[in-house]
Structures are given as C-alpha cells and as structure tokens.
Amino acid sequence: MKRLTLLLACFMLSMGLAIAQTTKVKGIVVDESNEPIAGVSVMVKGNNAIGTFKKVDGQFTLDVPASAKMLIIKYLGMGDQEVAIGPDLRVVLKEEDSVLGEVVVLGYGTGKKVGTIIGSVAKVSSAEIKERPTANVLDAIQGKVAGLQVYNSSGEPSATPSLRLHGTGSLGASSTPLYVLDGMPISSATFLSLNPNDFEIVSVLKDASATSIYGARGANGVVYISSKKGIANQDAIINVNAQYGISNLANSAFYDKSMSSDELFKYWEETGFRTKEYIENYRKTYNGNTQWRDYYMKSDVPTYQLDLSLRGGGGKTTYFISGSYFNQDGIVYRSGYERYTLRSNIESRVNDWMKVGVNLTGAYDLRETNGNFAVASSSTGGGLYFLVAPYYNPYKEDGSRYDIIPGTTRVNPEYMANNVLEDRNKIQFNGVAFVELYPVKGLTLRSQIGTDAYDYTISTKTYPSYTPANGVGAAGEYFYRNATNTMTNTAEYRFQLKDTHNLTLLVGQEYVNNNYRDFSGRSTGQSDDRLMLVSNGQTTKLADSSSSAYAFFSLFGRVDYNFGEKYFFDFNVRNDQSSRFGKDNRSAMFYSGGAMWDMKKESFLSDISPITAMKLRFSAGSSGNSEIDNYQHLATISTVAAYGGATSWNVGTPGNSFLSWEKQFLGTLGVNTEFYGKYRLGLEVYKRSTQNMLMDVPTPYTTGYSTITSNVGTMQNTGIDITLDLDLLKNKDWYVNFNTNFNYNKEKVTELFNGLSEWTVPNTGVTYVVGKPVEAYWPLYAGIDPADGKQMWYVPGENISEMTKDKTTKTFDPDGLLQTSGKPLSAPIAGGFGATASYKGISVLCNFAYAYDKWLYDNDRFYSENPAIYIAQGMNQSREVFDYWKKAGDVTKFPKLGEQLQFDSHLLEDASFLRLKTLTLAYQVPTSLLKKTNFFKGVRVYGTARNILTFTNYLGIDPEIDSNLTRGAYPNTKQFVFGIDITL
Helix, strand or coil: CHHHHHHHHHHHHHHHHHHHCEEEEEEEEECCCCCECCCEEEEECCECCCCEECCCCCEEEEEEECCCCEEEEECCCCECEEEECCCCEEEECCCCCCCCECEECCCCCCCEEHHHCCCCEEEEEHHHHCCCCCCCHHHHHCCCCCCEEEECCCCCCCCCCEEEECCCCCCCCCCCCEEEECCEEECHHHHHHCCHHHEEEEEEECCHHHHHHHHHHCCCCEEEEEECCCCCCEEEEEEEEEEEEEEEECCCHHHHCECCHHHHHHHHHHHCCCCHHHHHHHHHHCCCCCCHHHHHECCCEEEEEEEEEEEEEECCEEEEEEEEEEEEECCECCCEEEEEEEEEEEEEEEECCEEEEEEEEEEEEEEECCCCCCCECCCCCCCCHHHCCCCCCCECCCCCECCECCCCCCECHHHHHHHEEEEEEEEEEEEEEEEEECCCCCEEEEEEEEEEEEEEEEEEEECCCCHHHCCCEEEEEEEEEEEEEEEEEEEEEEEEECCCEEEEEEEEEEEEEEEEEEEEEEEEEECCCCCCCHHHCCCEEEEEEEEEEEEEEEEEEEEEEEECCCEEEEEEEEEEEECCCCCCCCEEEEEEEEEEEEHHHCHHHHCCCCEEEEEEEEEEEEEEECCCCCCCCCCEEEEEEECCCEEEEEEEECCCCCCCCEEEEEEEEEEEEEECCCEEEEEEEEEEEEECCEEEEECCHHHCCCEEEEECCEEEEEEEEEEEEEEEEECCCEEEEEEEEEEEEEEEEEECCCCCCEEEECCCCEEEEECCCCEEEEECEEEECCCCCCEEEECCCCCCCCCCCCCEECCCCCCCCEEEEEEECCCCEEEEEEEEEEECCEEEEEEEEEEECCEEEEHHHHHHCCHHHHCCCCCCCEHHHHCECCCCCCCCCECCCCCCCCCCHHHEEECCEEEEEEEEEEEECCHHHHHHHCCCCEEEEEEEEEEEEEEECCCCCCCCCCCCEEECCCCCEEEEEEEEEEEC
C-alpha cells in the first residue's frame, strides 16, 4: 500500500511538473486582406499532435511545452508560416509560389505542392478578386501578373476584357489564352455569367512546362480558375456580402474640349463662315448651349450586388453553395447588365477507395448593349455625339426632354431607348462531375465530364409609335445555342524509391466536342405597339439559320521526378487531333521538358540565413494553335437565288486541304528568391517562336477570292518578367506590403509569305515587316508650313519599311505616301504595382496597372478637329481648331482655312497610361465586440473605388482601348462602391 501511495504521489508530482512546464499561446491568423481564416492548423515545430482551430474569427489558444520555440501554421491553398512563439501572435498567410505549401491542381492529375511546381505559374487569390465593382473576374487580374496584358476596351457593363500573354502569338489565329474552370475548358464570354466571388484562385500558366500538357490549346498560355470548395469537418460558415455603388464617366477631357455655342459662333464669325447678322438670327432661333455629354450620358448610375454562401463539411462530405445577384446600369442609355447565379460544389469520400464530386453553376442574365457606342461606331446619335452643334436646345421649358430635338431630326436617346429595344438574355450552365478511384496505394484513376453551354436570345422591337418609324414597326427574334462538352480520363501513379526518388506517372485521354446552331426571324409592318410579335409584321418576313461543330481528341502523358525535393524534372507529351484540319494533317504532337533546382537545400546556401529560398527553373517545349473558323480546310458550297428566283449553287469558300497546325516553341529560364522570409524577387526570361502561322494569304481576285487561309510565316516574342513582393512591416498590429510586376516583350515578324519582306493589311493601317514588330503604317505627317499654312507629308524612300524624313510634299496621296511609322501596335512594356497596409482592423489596398509605348489611331479627332469638313456640315468641333494658320510665320496646330485634314500619322497617338485600378479602405469590426452578440462572427465594412485616376498623354476618349483604331467607343467608367461583408 505504501508503494502504491508513493507511486501515485510521484505520478501526481510528474503531472504537476508537466503542467508547470507548459505555456499558453494566443494568436490570430488572417489573410493578406486582413480577413480572419477559419480552420487553420497550428502545430509546435517538431510536434504534430497539436491540431486544427475552426474559429471563424481566426483566433487560436493552445498550451505548448515551455521548451517550444516555433509554431507552424498551415491552411489549404496557402503557404506554411513558421513563427516564433510569443504573446498575442498575428500571423498573415500568403498565397504565392515562393513558399512550399499545399497541393494545387493546375492541369491534370491530383496536383502538386506549390513549391514543387517547375512551370511558371502566377496566382491571384480570392482576396484580390472580391469587392471589384465589375461583373467579370478578368478585370480583377489586370496589372497583377507579369507578362499578362489585360485591357478594358469598353465601359459597357457586359463587355469582356481582352487578354494577351507575352505578346501577340499569331498574325492570323487567336492570341487569347485558354480558360479552364475546375478542369473544364470554357470560353472567355462565359466569365461574364459567373460570380467572381465563387473563385478561390486564378492561376496563370505561362511557360511550356505548365502549358504543354494542354497541347493544341495552350499556345497562348492558360488561365486556370479554381472555384471555392468546402472545408472538411467544419460547421457551416455563412457569408453575406452586399454592395451598392455608382458609376460615372472615367475621363471627360476629350468631351470637355467641344465648343460652347458662343465659341462656335465666334469661330463662324472669325473665319467668315457666317455673317454677324446670320449668327444673331441663329442665336434668336436656337437659344441652347448644350453640353451633350450630360445629355447622352447618365451620371451616378447604380450598381447593386448581393452574395450569399455556405461553406463547410461534415463526415466524408464537403460543400460550398452560393447564390448571387448583380445589377449594373450603364452610363449610356439602353446599356446595362443584370445577373442571377447559383453554384453548388459538393465532394464526398464515399469509402477508402472512392471519391465523387459535382460542381454545378447556373446563371440567368439580362443585358442591353448600345450599338451606337462601339470601338468603330460612326453614329452621331451615339459615340460621335460630340459633333452635334451646341446651340440646339433639347429641353422644354419645364425641363423635360423633347422626343425630337427642335431644328433637327435628332432623337432624344432616352426616347429612343424606350422605343427601339434590343433585349438580350443568356442562360448559362457549367457543370463538372468526377469520380476518383484508389485501387492500390499511390494509384488514382479519375473520370470527369464537363459542359460549358448556353442559350442566348435577342429580341428587337421598333414600335410603330416611335416618330422616326413613321407608323411602321419592326420585330426580330434571334436564338443561339452553344454547348462544349469535355470528357477526360486519367490514371496517375505516385511512388517513392529509397526515400529520395519521388516519381509521378500520368497518362490521360480527352475528348472535346462543340455544337453550335442559331436561327432567326424578323419582320416589318407592325402597326400597333401592342402587337409586336414577328408574326404581326405583314410587310417583310425573313428567316435565317446556321450551324457548326468541331471536335478534339487527345492522348497525353506526364512524368514528374524529384530527388529529395531538391532536383526536379518533368516531361510532358500530348497528341491532338482536330476536326479543323484535313484527315492527313489532323494530328500533331506536342511536348515539353522542365527542370528546377532548389538551391537553398545545397550546403553552400543552407547556412546563409539572409537567403531563405532560391529556386532556379528552366523549361522548353511546344504547343499548338487551331483557333480559326471551322471548315476552313474544306471547299464549301452555298446557295443563292438566281435565274428567275430558282435556287442555284455557288462555291462558298475555296478551302485548303493542306491546312495544318500552327505551332509554337517556348523556352523559359527563371529564378525565384526570398530574403529574410519577407522579400521575394522573381526573374524570368523567355523566347517564344511561332511557326506555320494560320493566316489569310492574299490571292489574285481572278480566283474569285481575296484570301485563302494557309500555314505561312513565322514570328518571335522574347522578353523578361520581373516580380517583386516586399513585406515591409509585419507585427501584431501592423502589416505593410508592396508588390510590383514588370514585363518587357520584344515582338518580331521573322518570315512572311510568297517571299515577301513586308505586307500591309489593306485598309487597316497595319503592316507586317520581317525583322520588326507589327507596326502602324500611314502617311507620315510633317506639320504645317509656316510660310503658307499648308500641310506637309514626308516622302517615302525606296524602302517604305524604313522611315524616311528627308523630303516633304504638300500633295497628299494616301497610297503613294504610305510608309512605316515605327510605332508598335502592341505595348512592349506593361505591368502593375500595388500596396497593402493594415493597422489592427483598418486596412488600405491600392492597385495600379500601366502600359508604355502603346499606340492608337484616334479616329475621333479626325471628326472633332476637321472644320473644313464638319463645320460646313453644321457640326461642332473642338476648341483646339482656333489654333489655325492666319499669316506667314504663324506656327500653328492646324492649317489655313479650307485645308482638309487627312487620315495620316497625326492621328496616331501615344496611348501609354498609368491607371489606379482599385483603391479599397476597409474596417474589420473587433471580434471582442461581435462575441457579445452571439450571432455575428465577422463584420467588415469597406469602400472601393475603381478607375478613379488615369495618367496619360493620350488626347482621345480612353487610352486603354485594345485596338489599332478607335472611333465612337463606349468610354470606360469609374466606380465608387460601398459594401459590408458579414460572416455568421
């Protein structure tokens, strides 16, 4: 008994000593936007027994041994953080490539650890996506990824940004990246129908090692979107995010230059265009002084957004369910976008050897687009409204608007919007379902089927009561159906030899088929606003239809090997077959190889504490491009009505049975370094060569065709990407970060067709010259001769591909004066930078995007600064035209009176810009206050501004337009949004 008592006493003493040798650690874990993270794993370094904290507010409390020095904090999709144990810890987890983190899927298979990916991958997290006051997620990545140029060419709420990665990859086929959502390829237009707040990470795959596995479709890079998933063994996290905002014209400088009535009358009198008496009669007849910008464009138009999501998991099943509503009005009448979305992502581990999952999203949207405002609009009732004379008064005495502006035939745009309708409706469905089997250790078999499908309808009406219709109405119904189905099967085997040799083998098969069809019916002759069906039109009835299809069949494989997670190698191979080419040229093989060296694990760096990470990467390989219209390889037949109305046949397209794949070869060398655990630098150099380009080659008109699509020519893009990410301050209360990215891309055409060294694309102002980038090509303007006020142009030399300024002429010849301007049409320098700062619950975030040496033909100035044509037609002009030549010796911007300005290089403007894309100020309500409610787990209020500052020397409407020419475009907008984000 004494022995037992002694034993118990010793046990209790040892327990007491053990308790005495522990310490309590408290802390909070947040992401880069200062949002708390639920479900983090907190462990003592060297002791994996201390586990997961599910608190939505991100806080944790645990007892650790007194001897413990470091904690390891982990969370799915973010890099691990090691922090020294101390009081009231604040840990910021980051999503980035430079740290070893959790497994991510960027292609086929079960994925890789972030730090073991050989390929060049840039990621944009959900924290950077949310709170953007736009419907399209692509806008959120502008200025965020080195080498990726994103441009918003229109302020239309339903417009889709354009993307290019590392320059223009082809002179004939598409240069748009491949978009993949949860393993399912989708079109860029699909993004508009998806809720950006449903996305976890947007990854941009840039080099051959990352993209070659996609073969035929990866030539221009891959944008891989991972939607949000559930969290295992997590009580439901309910999130509500509500926004309200207003939109206005981003930049009014161009429109503000339009003359007032007094200025226009002064110009008339000064130039002798009208007598003083005539002008006074005009003043009495037309008493207006209208700023048409305020008439044709609305101000403070609203944006509404509401998101609701549930996220969690129980047992073997995880779930993410969300619904959203978005409504944005356009600043132009008959322009807006309204969308409803629903998403359900569910995965379940059925048993030890099977997992199944279904990701479904549906969207219903209503959109209006005003065709009078477009990149190439010539409507003075739309994009060229600045030409309307200011002396007309469109308002009645009571302040209401006339339907038809007195003295003109011009229609009130609001009246037109209510009587000339073009309602667009899209029903979008995206779904991915998969089953994974694990028959033996290390082997994963996966089958997946997905679809990207929509029905799109357009209903048009012109009411007979609409005054310009003269009692004759019109109606049309247009229906479009498109579905792309993808079936993928993969087998992946992971194994290890002698604890240091890690191998992954992957083989797969994929089939993609697309079917598209449309039909339409339209009629005229409707006589009553209440009878506006197509069938009610009795004057003219027309019907039309079309259909098309394409398919891909692919086989692919990949080998990944690493030695002790120090030396990494991968090899990809893929065979693609495409229906867009003839049977003898349908198949093509693509491949890539890559290597990575984790230099920090070498003895010569392991003890150098300032360097906390350093990886050297190299990859090279090929990919393909088949993004051309269907059936280009076939000679097709069409029908026409001829010979007394009887149907006859004619040759529709000539076809080219030799048509084959456009191929690209890409090599990339990169290094990623980290210093002191908080300063990260990434450098990449690349060379991309395109061969057998799919181009429309000109042919003699005697063949009956102007061009035939062929495989001709080569081009090259070489450049450098630089990324820098600095944690300038990080402690319990403060977090300050600065990040920037930079790309320089040198584009060069290296071969054309038919032995030509240069080719000017007819009527475009664009030229291809061997040894040069794609350049603007017009008569070079030499200014105004002070002696006589006449315009001058430089006379080209013998080689019009080389700029010559030795001799001038005053006789304009649009063809004889053509020569290169030396100005590239794709900006060789682009990037972005931003900063994040937070103090306790207050945070500020800003992001800028820029492009340098970007050039754009400002066709609007041809209209607004050409009085010899448009003053005579009774239209307005920019007040800039007062600077015209009057006497010998005058140095002026415009020639003497009567000299018509020509379409030449004086309209080619430097459209380089720096734009503040996003500025956000937010406040996170303290958790201590929320605990008292026993209801709210997180509350964050914020305000976001978009496009509020633009720095540019461009004189036109907007420098961001992604085109070689702009005329009457829908200008970009700036938004101010206020929101609240609530977690329950």
